[in-house]
Amino acid sequence: MAEAKAIRMPRRFDYSSSGDFNLAVTNALGESSHIVLDGEVLDYIDSAGIGLLVMAQKRAQSQQAKVSMINLKPAILEILQLANLQKIIDIR
Secondary structure (H helix, E strand, C coil): CECCEEEECCCEECHHHHHHHHHHHHHHHHHECEEEEECCCCCEECHHHHHHHHHHHHHHHHCCCEEEEECCCHHHHHHHHHCCHHHCCEEC
16 A cells, blocks of 8 residues: 555544544545554544544554554643553554
8 A cells, every 4th residue: 555644633623523534534544554643733632532533543453554643742642641542553
């Protein structure tokens, strides 16, 4: 497959992001075995957003693909680490 496919995360990642995010993940998995979620502008994530990340990882894993996150702000990184997401998603 092709090189990593980047998905730019929205400023606010919660349940309202699910439709666009799931479509982006589906498209990315069709093009690549590595999805990179770019959190440069991500300012807010709630439990629904964390759930969306877990589901994306499970979908990727079922297709032998990988999910990574980059450019996270310290507060977002801390939230993801408290949720132990670094155990299933490569967070850089």
